[in-house]
Amino acid sequence: MGDPLTQADIDREIADIGAAVAKAVAAGEPEPERVTRDYPPYRSSLLRHPRHPLILTEEAEVELRGPVFGVTDVTDLDRDLTLHHTGEPLGERITVTGRILDRAGRPVRGQLVEVWQANAAGRYAHQRDQHPAPLDPNFTGTGRCLTDDEGRYSFVTIKPGAYPWKNHVNAWRPAHIHFSIFGTAFAQRLVTQMYFPNDPLFPYDPIYNSVTGEAARQRMIARYDHDLSSPEWSLGYRWDIVLDGPSATWMEEGR
Amino acid sequence: MKPTPSQTVGPFFGYALPQAGGGDLAPAGHPDAVVVHGHVYDGAGDPIPDALLEFWQADPAGSLTGKPGSMRRDHVDGSFAGRDGVRFTGFARVATDADGHWALRTLPPGAATPGRPPYISVCVFARGLLQHLYTRVYLEPGTDPLLASLDPGRRATLLATPESPGVYTHDIRLQGDGETVFLDFG
Numbered sequence: 001m002g003d004p005l006t007q008a009d010i011d012r013e014i015a016d017i018g019a020a021v022a023k024a025v026a027a028g029e030p031e032p033e034r035v036t037r038d039y040p041p042y043r044s045s046l047l048r049h050p051r052h053p054l055i056l057t058e059e060a061e062v063e064l065r066g067p068v069f070g071v072t073d074v075t076d077l078d079r080d081l082t083l084h085h086t087g088e089p090l091g092e093r094i095t096v097t098g099r100i101l102d103r104a105g106r107p108v109r110g111q112l113v114e115v116w117q118a119n120a121a122g123r124y125a126h127q128r129d130q131h132p133a134p135l136d137p138n139f140t141g142t143g144r145c146l147t148d149d150e151g152r153y154s155f156v157t158i159k160p161g162a163y164p165w166k167n168h169v170n171a172w173r174p175a176h177i178h179f180s181i182f183g184t185a186f187a188q189r190l191v192t193q194m195y196f197p198n199d200p201l202f203p204y205d206p207i208y209n210s211v212t213g214e215a216a217r218q219r220m221i222a223r224y225d226h227d228l229s230s231p232e233w234s235l236g237y238r239w240d241i242v243l244d245g246p247s248a249t250w251m252e253e254g255r
Numbered sequence: 256m257k258p259t260p261s262q263t264v265g266p267f268f269g270y271a272l273p274q275a276g277g278g279d280l281a282p283a284g285h286p287d288a289v290v291v292h293g294h295v296y297d298g299a300g301d302p303i304p305d306a307l308l309e310f311w312q313a314d315p316a317g318s319l320t321g322k323p324g325s326m327r328r329d330h331v332d333g334s335f336a337g338r339d340g341v342r343f344t345g346f347a348r349v350a351t352d353a354d355g356h357w358a359l360r361t362l363p364p365g366a367a368t369p370g371r372p373p374y375i376s377v378c379v380f381a382r383g384l385l386q387h388l389y390t391r392v393y394l395e396p397g398t399d400p401l402l403a404s405l406d407p408g409r410r411a412t413l414l415a416t417p418e419s420p421g422v423y424t425h426d427i428r429l430q431g432d433g434e435t436v437f438l439d440f441g
């Protein structure tokens with residue numbers, strides 16, 4: 001055990017990894033498109049990633065199909081996180097919408113999208129979150145919906161606050177909404193986080209920077225869309241999601 | 256199109272994703288129900304109390320059609336209502352306990368491909384894990400191209416261990432000694 005880990009220590013690690021990626025790209029390697037499971041600046045990843053390479057198998061009949069969800073699995077109110085209590089939550093009311101597509105650009109229809117997030121003060125309604133920011137009795141912060149025939153999802157919520165965590169001294173997460181998405185194949189499963197444009201915390205956050213390609217990081221950021229904003233009511237953000245998955249799910253019809 | 260990158264499920268998914276009874280995939284009282292249970296461990300051999308496992312499988316006849324209702328909601332108060340106790344949906348979701356333990360109560364899957372041993376597909380999420388991992392649980396002996404390609408030690412990480420009639424144990428190790436085989440589908 002040495003000195004407590006500082007933001008400067010983490011900044012240096014993030015910069016070193018970034019420099020190595022830039023050098024590889026300059027030498028002709030493609031810019032990374034995916035997250036890096038072994039990303040030491042995010043300390044919790046150290047013991048929680050496999051050291052063996054993944055085993056390639058294209059015999060995946062089960063994984064090329066996936067669970068189905070239907071009208072029994074969501075209620076109409078589930079997509080509006082501001083209506084889950086008797087009063088209105090505090091914070092900046094927003095709508096978040098976009099389309100879920102596969103890598104061929106085809107809409108993912110009728111699939112389940114789940115979200116969870118901190119409240120406007122940066123506190124989760126979870127016992128293990130002990131950040132001394134207020135809980136909001138009118139906000140739980142979980143929502144769900146099914147995509148429509150164009151692959152569209154839509155949520156009404158409040159903008160989450162940034163919050164501290166204990167990766168290192170003075171570690172703060174940029175504001176984000178957690179997303180869970182099912183594709184038509186189990187092999188297309190995605191859990192990720194949606195970020196907001198121009199967050200000043202981006203350079204300091206090891207989780208955001210675990211995606212080491214700049215273009216790939218940009219794909220996690222929603223864009224403000226004034227046409228989605230509603231007069232006297234809410235601000236609009238648009239975020240399209242492309243599900244990764246085996247080539248069988250996007251080169252040809254996948255089954 | 257370029258994929259949207261993954262990010263960790265984080266520590267606070269517990270009030271959003273799992274539900275009580277999420278691991279009870281077998282219809283209530285079904286005589287063929289089996290239990291598969293175990294722990295999830297990290298690279299130091301410590302149990303992981305904040306992992307989330309998802310299971311997807313064929314029904315006993317080998318059908319992969321699946322059925323809705325895995326996350327049935329109470330349309331009166333908006334809470335989770337649990338499965339309807341009749342239909343086999345093929346999908347289950349279980350968070351590990353404070354001691355890293357999980358349990359799935361299911362019906363043994365049928366063979367999706369005739370002549371190949373059936374398996375339960377598993378997707379692993381955890382705080383600290385930046386992108387989910389896929390693995391499998393095979394309940395019965397048999398071989399297929401994947402199993403045949405692995406050396407016996409690694410193959411064993413995909414095979415459930417019979418514990419008592421209808422009960423199997425199966426641990427998942429994210430790293431280190433006995434590291435579970437994780438899959439890439441190409």
Ligand SMILES: [Fe+2]
Nearest residue numbers: 176178265267
């Ligand atoms: Fe979070």
